[in-house]
Amino acid sequence: MNALKLHKKLEENNALLIFGILLVSSLGGLVQVLPSVYQESLRTPEANTRPYSALELAGRDIYISEGCSTCHSQQIRSLVAEVERYGPYSRAGEFVYDRPFLWGSKRTGPDLHRVGGKYSDDWHRIHLVDPRSVVPTSIMPGYPWLAEKDLRSDDIQAKLRGLRSLGHPYSDEEIENAPAQLEGRKQIDALIAYLQMLGTGFVEPESGAGDSSE
């Protein structure tokens, strides 16, 4: 029982035990996670995928802050029923500008990855403020304050600059003009702009199956 002898050493030496745990527990991450972080195909955008505009980014940050992702996924799995219900399944390349990712783990509400263009802006405006006025049985919370609160514009340049340093291609001009895009708007406007662009980063090749409808 050589293994047990080795173990006896570990079991009597604090530093060795710490080192042993660190070594054994990091193997999985090194072999499985690290390669993914360097995998090019996971970092290459789809043909139609572009960085978020200033307004959409502000909307996305509201989506994050309100925790919409606790009830909504943004990940259409490659299953027939799922494609039927929500549209073309999600491609890795569509998410390259998503920091953090918002795939979610629970669908109390429907998937939102291809919700862009599904409804009018006005529908969203009414639905977000009081979901039950358009969907009587809805258990989604209302967000009346989003229609009242002004959108912050003082932090948007810092955000865009930060993202640029991480490789998102924003031009000086875009950063320069960003605050003007947000001024005078309510939070709900930004959120709707974000919802309307969701899923538009991927266009199905002409003869594609799996058209989405109710």
Added chain:
Amino acid sequence: MSSEMTTQPQYYHDEIVKRLVQFSVAWAVLAMAAGVFVAAELLWPTLDMGQPWLSFGRLRPLHTNGIIFGFGVSALMATAFYSVQRTSHVPLFAPKLAWFLCYAWQLLVLSGGLSLLAGMNTTKEYAELEWPFDIAIALLWVSFGIVFFGTISRRKIRPIYISNWFYGALIIVIAMLHIVNNLELPVTWTKSYSLYAGAQDAIVQWWYGHNAVGFLLTGGFLGMLYYFLPKHAGRPIWSYKLSVVAFWAFTYSYIWAGPHHLHYNAIPEWVQSLGMVMSLVLLAPSWATLINGVMTVSSAWEKLKTDPALKFIVLSLAFYGLATFEGPMMAIRSVNVVSHFTDWTIGHVHSGALGWNAMITYGTFYYLMPRLVGTELYSKRLANVHFWLALAGTMLYIIAMWAAGVSQGLLWLSLDETGELAFGFRDIMSSMAPYYGLRLLAGLIFLGGTLLMAYNFYMTTRSRKTVKVEPPVVDPAFGVV
């Protein structure tokens, strides 16, 4: 490690342990109350009364963070400090640092919770707190490590007992996961962007998320099991060799299983398959520990009748077995197709969370609290009532969520003869109300039991001082030279 002969007596630092237990119980009550409230919101969505901070999306992370970092981590620190002193035969290393950690941690969880209500949130599950808190967590975690490993390195007994490896793995692996997963670029004081994007962020997050479950909710609490179960039962662990093998197998294999949270998602296929296989492998070390635990109590069944604390621990083992059997099943891709995104996952989570984490902690606290103040438990009857409430609440919760989750999963996927979807999303959503009602009831029952325990402890420790315990004299044959 020379054995200097000091004349003045040294005592174990049990005051810290007691305070941490009290904080842990307080967090249990608060965070479960938040759980009950969000459960009610899924039935009555207007309960938030138009208040942003009462909104579901902000309160749910408060529930999970409050329970895991408030209740769970405080309990783990308390029991780690209690047992590491007794298995090393020395008082805590750096007691001032330990006291600082005890209070600073509570302040962190409190302010972190408030920041979630204010809308500061990264959305990465169980890592929702923003960057200033991430830094504070890292620093406090290092002090946890210093106190813990410092105590071990001053120990008076040669072998490092098995419970300490699990606590040690908790400290080391969680530090690694926390730092890597939270690498982010701060853009303002309240906002940061992850250094990873999209699919890569997802892979890193679930490497973290699954192993936070693995090394905190499972491994950390196994440390508790390995110390307190033999203590309760009054006999040594059934097979020490088995516990050694299980420990290393557990530490090695858990790390690989994260991608079972991303089946059929936009990540490479080989990563998913590997995650699935390693999840099945995990069944072995998980159940090795289960067997070890059951065999340890198997000769102490008599005590079960009279000792409510032991009852909690034995029941927690059963739920541990259930959750670690169900988990690998849900990691099989064809099962996960149905379970993913549904309330089935919520059922699985709470079979582990209520049945395993909460119950083993309750059992341990019922053992600890009277001993810490040198008296009997205020009321054994209340503790027995609590036991039945906890069991009923857990069962009801799990059954309701299984029923909800399996029907959700199957209805979402079902197609009619023409290949069209058979059911609309909103109809399926509306049919969940009865299950959510049962879950709410289950939560109230479970919370009620927890309140009884809090009262029982209050009456037990009220106006009593923590007893002073001296480390025993160590037989030189076993001691460190």
